[in-house]
Each structure stands twice: as structure tokens, then as C-alpha cells.
Amino acid sequence: MRAALLQMTSSDVPEENLATASAMMREAKSEGADFAFMPEVMNCLSTSRSRQNEVLRLEEEDATLPALSALCAELGMWALIGSLGLKTHDPDGRFANRSFVISDKGEIVARYDKIHMFDVDVTPEETYRESDGYRPGDKAVVAETPFGAIGMTICYDVRFGALHRSLAKAGAQILTVPAAFSHVTGAAHWETLLRARAIETGCFVIAPAQTGTHATTRGQARRTHGHSMVVAPWGEVLADAGTEAGVTIVDVDLSLVQKARRQVPALQHDREFDGP
Known part of the structure; x- marks a missing residue:
């Protein structure tokens, strides 16, 4: 698989972000990418609940999702x-923070x-x-x-190893971690x-990220860490996009998943234990 990581500096204007992502997808396709990976809240990065209420939509009414789905179909x-x-x-009016996998048919x-x-x-x-504005998923x-x-995971999920281990044991070979990571914790x-998530599961980790200072029409501007990454199952960093917005292309060899799991078959070595 030739993967394209789209590192974005999303604003709180969904139409602008859609145009940026669409242009990046076309660039990725011109470089032979099979699969484009976008960051967390790519449609609207905002600290203002009033702004989010103004511009966000229900899934069935959202404009970004069908536009990107149609572009996937157009580009194959x-x-x-x-x-x-x-x-x-x-x-309670809370939003969803929802990730999607879209096929080359736009489905x-x-x-x-x-x-x-x-x-x-x-x-200080x-x-x-986040839970004030977004309600957590449970699946x-x-x-x-x-x-x-x-x-599939999103941003803060990366700190919870049990989730990633359960995904690997359910058959995942690639873990996705789209993020808008704080510049401090990042x-x-x-x-x-x-x-760590790659090493302990023997998975590829593909982590497209938001970066920089995000333009805002309302509320406090956020800064995010950037450094979109691809990590191989043995723990090597295959790509680090730094802090500039743009497209990073990485060739992913899934045979490395089985190689890493043969060398250290930790997913087969779980044991029940009591306590503490």
C-alpha cells in the first residue's frame, strides 16, 4: 500500500478545510497513493461551542462526508x-467525534x-x-x-493500550491514530x-495529524503538534512529517506485520492473573 498522510492546519470553516483536503488528495493521487489518511476533526477545529453549533451538522446533512466520498470514487x-x-x-446536544473509512467506490x-x-x-x-462538547463512543x-x-482509534485513545491490543487480537494489522495533539503533550x-502501540501489537501505526496554529473566527486559537507519523511493527519511524502542512507519502509493506509477530509473538502470550 502506498499511503498518503495529509497533515492539515484546519480552521473553523468547514468549506475551507474541505477544499484543502480535496487538493491534498489530488496531490496524493498524482504521487501514486492508494490510501489517503486525514487528521482528527479535519472539518472544523474550534474551541468555541457556539461556533461548532453554528457550522457542524448531523452526519446525514454534513457536506464534507459526501464530497470526500465522491472524490474517493473519482480518484479510485x-x-x-x-x-x-x-x-x-x-x-444533551453533545457532538460525535467520528472517523470514517471510505472505499475507492466512495462507500x-x-x-x-x-x-x-x-x-x-x-x-494552568x-x-x-472534550466531554463537555463531545459524547464518547463505546464500540x-x-x-x-x-x-x-x-x-480505528482517535487521538487521546493512543494512551489506552488495552484498546489497541484488543484491535490487534481482533485481526487489525494497521492501527490508525488521527490526531489534533496538544503541542505540549505532543x-x-x-x-x-x-x-509503543506498534511494538506491543506488531501493527503498523499510521497517525495523520493537525499542525500549527489554527485560524479561528471565534474562541481561542489552538496550537497542535503536527509530526504525522508512520511507525513499522518493529517500532521504526518510517516517516515524520514535521510541523508543516502537506502530503507525506510512505510505502507500507504488510509482510512486516507477520515478521514482527513471529519474532515476538506477544499477542499469543496473554495470561489471566489476579489482583492487585
Whole structure:
């Protein structure tokens, strides 16, 4: 598989972000990519609930999803829409943070709602309460594709090893970690966490990321870490996109999954235990 990581600096204007992602997909296709991977909340990165309420839509009414699906069909290319912020029918009005796998026919193959919510105080000045605006998912998902089975996660999920292990044991060969990672925690933990998830599961990890300072029409501007990465099953970093927005192309050899799992068959060595 030739993978294209689309590193974006999404604003809070969905139409602008769609145009950017579409241009990047066309560039990726011109470089021979089979599969495009986009970051978290690629349609609208915003700290303002009022702005999100203004521009986000229900899945069935959203414009980004059908436009990117149609582009996949036009280009004959698969895509991971890292996630879209979407309205839901939940009584409390919270949004979904939902990832999609789209086929080269433009069909939705899988959906995954982010399970773990980023409710943290990184510094006194940088705090997040994702669960105030987004409701967590409760179902792990493995998507079947011609290139291999993909275990779907989103951003903060990367800190929860049990989720990734369960995806690998369910057949995943690739783990996707689309993200809008904090520039503070990203500098400290991003690469280490991605490499750990690859090593402990024997999976490829493909992590397309948001980067830079995000333009905003309302609310406080966010900064994200960038450094979209592909990590091989043995833990080697095959690509690091740095901090500039753009397209990174990586050839992924899935035979390395079985090689790593033969060398260290840890997925077969789980044991029940008591305590502590």
C-alpha cells in the first residue's frame, strides 16, 4: 500500500478545510497513493461551542462526508477521514467525534466514534474538557480493506493500550491514530506512544495529524503538534512529517506485520492473573 498522510492546519470553516483536503488528495493521487489518511476533526477545529453549533451538522446533512466520498470514487482511492465533528440526536446536544473509512467506490466501509475523551489540565493556561462538547463512543472497530485490516482509534485513545491490543487480537494489522495533539503533550509523548502501540501489537501505526496554529473566527486559537507519523511493527519511524502542512507519502509493506509477530509473538502470550 502506498499511503498518503495529509497533515492539515484546519480552521473553523468547514468549506475551507474541505477544499484543502480535496487538493491534498489530488496531490496524493498524482504521487501514486492508494490510501489517503486525514487528521482528527479535519472539518472544523474550534474551541468555541457556539461556533461548532453554528457550522457542524448531523452526519446525514454534513457536506464534507459526501464530497470526500465522491472524490474517493473519482480518484479510485481509499481514504480515512480521521474524524469529523458531527451533531447527534443526543438529548444533551453533545457532538460525535467520528472517523470514517471510505472505499475507492466512495462507500462508507466503517465508522468509529472516539471512546476516550480528552479532559485534562495540561498547564494552568491550557485545559481541555472534550466531554463537555463531545459524547464518547463505546464500540471498538476493525475495518476490512484490500490493503489489510484497520483498527480505528482517535487521538487521546493512543494512551489506552488495552484498546489497541484488543484491535490487534481482533485481526487489525494497521492501527490508525488521527490526531489534533496538544503541542505540549505532543512534544513529550506523541512519538513514544505511537512506537509503543506498534511494538506491543506488531501493527503498523499510521497517525495523520493537525499542525500549527489554527485560524479561528471565534474562541481561542489552538496550537497542535503536527509530526504525522508512520511507525513499522518493529517500532521504526518510517516517516515524520514535521510541523508543516502537506502530503507525506510512505510505502507500507504488510509482510512486516507477520515478521514482527513471529519474532515476538506477544499477542499469543496473554495470561489471566489476579489482583492487585
